[in-house]
Amino acid sequence: MGAAGGARRRIVVGISGASGAVYGVRLLHLLRRAGVESHLVVSRSAQVTLAQELDMGLDDLRPLADAFYPNADIGAAISSGSFRVDGMVIAPCSIKTLSEVATGCTGSLLSRAADVMLKERRRLVMMVRETPLHAGHIRSLAAVTDAGAIVYPPVPAFYARPATIEEMVDHTLGRVLDLFGIETGAVKRWEGIAEAMRTPD
Incomplete structure (x- = not known):
């Protein structure tokens, strides 16, 4: 079921100032590919990180989302x-944003939107x-875990044997979107250890 009955699904994407801006940017691409409506909010620190890590500004980022705030x-x-x-x-989620959500002292739209997810019992990753x-x-x-959030550090899954940083990022984000029941085609699903790799009894 979508955000409003049978309506198109909606996900809020927050990008805060931690390293790893690529996760937020790539998430917007994957949501668009999956036909999910994205609502984007970006912290001031994240703008610095976007420029430093990806040579991107807000003008580059806004077109990737369906709505920007x-x-x-x-x-x-x-x-x-x-x-x-x-x-x-x-x-990514910075420690500053984590701390605001953990205390309920929300001084920005990003942390306020996260707080709304918790009070409305909606999924927050x-x-x-x-x-x-x-x-x-x-x-x-x-x-934040006690309050209902899911903490998902972007730890790479090496069992998927990523050949590029892009594959590693996409696999991680695909697993994040699995938590919402959104299929991206980006996840190499674990199907057990291949027969040739099994240790004989």
């Missing part, structure tokens, strides 16, 4: 639980990108 626009559609969406992915973690980070991870 400034992070300061607290009155945007995605700030209200009455705006029907299927969920939200923050890709947070691709937290930081390492190593100290105890405060771990407590925040536990707090």
Whole structure:
């Protein structure tokens, strides 16, 4: 079922300032390919990361989404639980954004939209990108998990034997979208160990 009965499915995409801006950008491509409506919000720090890592600005990013909202626009559609969406992915998710959501002290549209997902019992996936973690980070991870979010660090799956960074990114995002029941064709499904690799009894 879509965001409003049989309507087209909608996913909110948040891009915050952690390294790994490629995850947010590629997620927008995969959602479009899957016919899912994307609603995008980007933090100020993320704009710096996009420029540093991908040589992209907001003018390059906006056309990839069906709707774009400034992070300061607290009155945007995605700030209200009455705006029907299927969920939200923050890709990547900075520790600052994680901490705002963990405490409920939402000072931006990005963290407010995430808070809305939790209060409305909608799926929120947070691709937290930081390492190593100290105890405060771990407590925040536990707090958002207790509140109903799914913490999904972008850890590569080497069993899929990615040949390129693009394959590695797509496989990770395909698994994220599996959590919403959205098929991308990007996941190499595990079907058990090949017979030739089995150890004899």
